[in-house]
Amino acid sequence: MKYFYNFVLKKSGYSIVLLLFVLGFFILQIPNFQLDASxxxxxxxxxxxxxxxxxxxxxxxxxxxxxxxxxxxxxxxxxxxxxxxxxxxxxxxxxxxxxxxxxxxxxPLFQSPPLSLTELASKNISIDNGNANLVLALEEFKTSPLxxxxxxxxxxxxxxxxxxxxxxxxxxxxxxxxxxxxxxxxxxxxxxxxxxxxxxxxxxxxxxxxxxxxxxxxxxxxxxxxxxxxxxxxxxxxxGLPMITTDIISYISSDLVVFSIAVIGLMTLILAFIFKGIRWVLIPIGISITGALTMTGVLAFLGWKVTVISSNFFSLLLVMTLSVTIHLVVRYRELAQNDPDLDYITLIKTTLEQMLKPCLFTTLTTIAAFGSLLISGIRPVIDFGWMMSIGVTIALVLSFIIFPIIMSFLPKAKIQTFNTELGITNSLASFTEKFGNHLLIVLVLFIGISAVGISKLSVENRFIDYFKESTEINQGLTLIDKKLGGTIPLEIVFDDLAEDYWYDEDLRVDIHKIHQYLDSLNETGKVLSIDTLMQILAQANDNTLPNGFFLNIIKNQISGAARTQIIDPYLSEDSGQLRMVIRIRETNTELKRAALIEKIEHFISKDIGFKKDTFHTTGMLVLYNNMLQSLFDSQIKTIAVVFAMIFIMFLFIFKSFTLSLLAIIPNMLPSLFILGIMGLMNIPLDLMTITISAIAIGIGVDNAIHYIHRFQEEFQKDKDYLATMYRSHNSIGLAMFYTSITVTLGFLILALSNFIPSIYFGVFTAIAMISALLANLTLLPKLILMVKPKI
The missing domain is CATH 3.30.1960 (SSo0622-like fold)
Structure with missing residues (x-):
């Protein structure tokens, strides 16, 4: 690395030309960037x-x-x-x-005026045809089984x-x-x-x-x-589904642009307040924007589409890149204050050399955290895991290349003497010293409360809750759901029964029982099947079902308009299938998809007697439920595996079993805390909120690595654990605090979105960042002071 930095700093002209060529190639790909909400x-x-x-x-x-x-x-x-x-x-x-x-x-109308069985097959009454009785038609529309x-x-x-x-x-x-x-x-x-x-x-x-x-x-x-x-x-x-997907893309596009700009603006103000210098604002912000734009170009070049799940990748990369550059700036300023006469190039090189190892390790552990998304089996979630893994790598590389190049072109900055004892970080050190034992009690309480919350977690979310009540999409879905029979379709398909249906009276009775049962459920709206035709025929026959002979006559002679409405969608002689379509009311607050599907399947198989391999539940409701259940199983149950992977990486980084164990304990808290809050507040996991766990883990271990790495350096000065804690809080603690506050406020901007998952994502990510900061500036040093591991 020494030779690399010598080239970057001494041949900065060549370096910047090569860098601009690579960056320009990917940034020119951005017009091909695509969104997907299919x-x-x-x-x-x-x-x-x-x-x-x-x-x-x-x-x-x-x-x-x-x-x-x-x-x-x-x-x-x-x-x-x-x-x-x-x-x-x-x-x-x-x-x-x-x-x-x-x-x-x-x-086609069947009761306006009422038609006999023979007339049903020959007459085609509709408002368009001008032969409908409008008074009777209104009554038919309000009471018709169809x-x-x-x-x-x-x-x-x-x-x-x-x-x-x-x-x-x-x-x-x-x-x-x-x-x-x-x-x-x-x-x-x-x-x-x-x-x-x-x-x-x-x-x-x-x-x-x-x-x-x-x-x-x-x-x-x-x-x-x-x-x-x-x-x-x-x-x-x-x-309708096409409108929903189109509107979601619109929301994603808007959030991607508006909130990215808002995050940049807010980060600029915070950096200006913290560092009070133009270069210490423009360099971190410039590198962050460059990194996020480069990754956008990479996605466009690879043909990867951004979905609802990965829609906040740009904001995430902005803050993750900013985290690296803030650590570089803070370390540079510390070195410059401690040794004002140090040669400028040496100062830059020393900053990079001292920060490379902890930043590299934090990148690797962040990649491990996002790697937990790769086993989900859901393509957009897998892609998000890859996106963030590649993105944080780009953030690291660009930060350690652009920072020295820009600094080499600028004159040496005069660093005014500043107080390294920031009130908050110093107070946290003092709190840890005086009240550390109380902190351990609070920790146990937090773990217990979080465990209760996690036990209540579910994935039973309502799609209608993704949108604020003030939005047209929510109002439209609510009206359709309540007034017009529900929104999300569930289908039940029976194999090899189409031909038998017309001749087998027992089969018709069974299908009628199933239809009536489905219609009686609180979660269901409109139920349509071939039994709907039977109900219409009964109305035309003095509420008496016709026998198989009449059914075959009607089946063969019914008009084309009527056939397309009441036979073809529910009975296919080509495939031999009978099909039921049930629309589910998403406005029902008690809706639990998995339980509903299981209840329906149990009734059909146990109460009616159909073998399980002779019928299938399908439709978007089933597919969406399968995805959510898989997401729950693959993510929640593998958090322990992720922590095991990170623990192994800690062993490699710190070369100490005890120190690695102490580092992993506080970094379990942000993830457990977030999941616990969601469970206690009955906020279900969905495609976006499930990723917060990975983000919380990544952020937490980043702070732990930076803190322990600095603790190890400072400890060599006097071998005093308590004094080392105070020095670490007042050095790397500053960078951790600045980074976390900047990132937290940046993500809170997402609370202004019209898309509810984005709001949850922003708020819970902010909570994860603050809890990770507090855990690594209180609990982690307390554990070190208490155990006194060999450093």
Whole structure:
């Protein structure tokens, strides 16, 4: 390293040209940087249910449709209201990517006027056809097994407009093939050649997703413009999975820009207040921005997309890079004050040499902490682990290259004498000396309380809670959930029963029982199945179900419009499947996905008697639940493994079993503390909050390494543990305090976001940083004073 720094400092002109070339290459890649909030980021990559779900979508169509809630004050079927709705529908159909629009105007009616069994097969009554009785139609919409609480709310004031978007068959086939090969890879079923093919296919699917996402965002913008023209006679809210993903990308983009700028501004003010010198502000801020921009370019170059999980990577890298540069600045200023006559180049080189080892070790332990994310099985979480591991490496390298280069171009700064005994850090040292034993009692209490909180942790979060109540997306989802039968779909598919259904009365009775049971659950909204047709037929037959003979006549002669509504989505003679679609109410505060799925499966298998391998629960609710459960298992249960890895690294760094053990104890606290708070406050783990554990561990061990490394140096002066603690607090303790306060305030800015996971991320990361600082400036030195390990 001595030769490297000699080159950097003495050949700074060459160094800066080479550095600018490398940085320029990656920064020029930033225009290719992409965001992703697709359903891929919400499912488990190796989930076998994913392949089944893809096949179901292929047979019955995608559930990626838009919903517009159309709410009126008076009569939904008043002539002027129907005319307004017709014009609205016509304008929606002019949007280029809209494939079809379904409204109350075009769906078939069966009780307006009431039709007999024979008429059901021959007559096609709808408002569009002009042959519907509007008074009876309104009553049918409010009470129909098919339309009530689905297309029209039970109070008759709100109607749903379903918008089917055009798909891209080539994109869909490539995506399905990729998903199939991913599952094969997870099962070690791919050859080397097929693995190479999968890598190429994944890149192509990423490009497809970008194209589709851009087109989808444009389409939704056009639909919203159209909606804006028709708010005069109806309250309109847009919902549906495509809208949610598009809006999440918008939130991520906004947070990425606004909060990164806010963090930079706040860090600038804090550094100016702490160091009171322009260079000590511009150099750390400049290096931090350069590091974050470089990593952004690296992501663009590698084709990695930023998701909800990794959306705060830029802010994280800003503060982690700042942490390294603050340590360099503080050490430089200490050396300059202690030896004002020291040669300028020697001063810079000494700063770098003394700080390289602790900064390198902190980077390695941070990488180990983020490495815990690599075993999640969820691609966006894995990518986030890689992103941060690469990012902190870039932060270290750039800090130790740019700092000496810039300093070599600047004249030697005159360091004014400053008080190294910062009141707070000195007070923490005094507190540790006087009240250390009380601190141990508090520690035990904290661990006990945290353990209670951790025992209450869950992953049962509600997607609707991701957005503030004031946002349009929350209001729209709430209205659709409460008035129009729920939001998140759950599907139950029965194999090899389609043909038997028309002839087997016992089977029809069983399906009816299941339908009625699902409809009775508090968590469920609208339930639709082939039994819905049976209920309609019973209405037309004096509340008596027709026999198999009449069913076959109706099945073969029913109109195309009616078939697409009540048969094709729920019975497939090609695949032999019966399908039930249940929409789950996310506004239900008691919703527990895993328990609900288990309860439904138990009823079907135990109470009704279907064998478990003859039916499947699937849909986004199941896939999302599988992902969350996997996340919980892989992360919470492997924290001990992460600490074991870090303990082994401590053994290598400190070369002392006792010192390594003392270092690991206080750094378990921030992670346990955060998880305990979340459990006690009933805040569920999700894709973003699960990463806070890794961040808390990384931050904590960074502080421990810096403190113990300085403690070892200072101890050699007088072999006095207590005096060494005070000197360490007033030297490296300053850098730890400055870094932690700057970073904490920076992350608290995220509390202003409209995206609730970002708020939790910012607040809990700030708490983790403060708790890590306090643990390493109180508990860690107390343990050292108490045990007096060999140093």
């Amino acid at each position: 359903s891929d980021s919400l499912v488990l990559e190796g989930d076998n249910n994913l392949r089944y779900y893809e096949n179901i979508k292929k047979n019955y169509g995608s559930d990626d449709y838009l919903i517009i809630s159309y709410q009126v004050k008076d009569n939904l079927l008043a002539p002027e209201q129907l005319e307004h709705l017709a014009r609205f529908r016509k304008d929606l159909k002019t949007v280029d990517q809209v494939k079809a629009v379904t409204t109350i105007l075009d769906v 339309y009530a609480d689905n297309l029209v709310s039970k109070d008759g004031k709100t109607s749903a407009i379903l918008i089917t978007l055009k798909g891209n068959e080539v994109f869909a086939q490539r995506r399905q093939k990729r998903n199939t090969m991913r599952i094969q890879r997870a099962n070690n079923e791919l050859s080397t050649e097929e693995l190479t093919q999968l890598i190429s296919l994944e890149k192509q699917v990423l490009q497809d997703a970008t194209t589709q996402s851009d087109l989808q965002a444009k389409t939704i913008a056009e639909i919203r413009t159209t909606i804006g023209k028709y708010r005069d006679k109806a309250g309109l809210f847009l919902g």
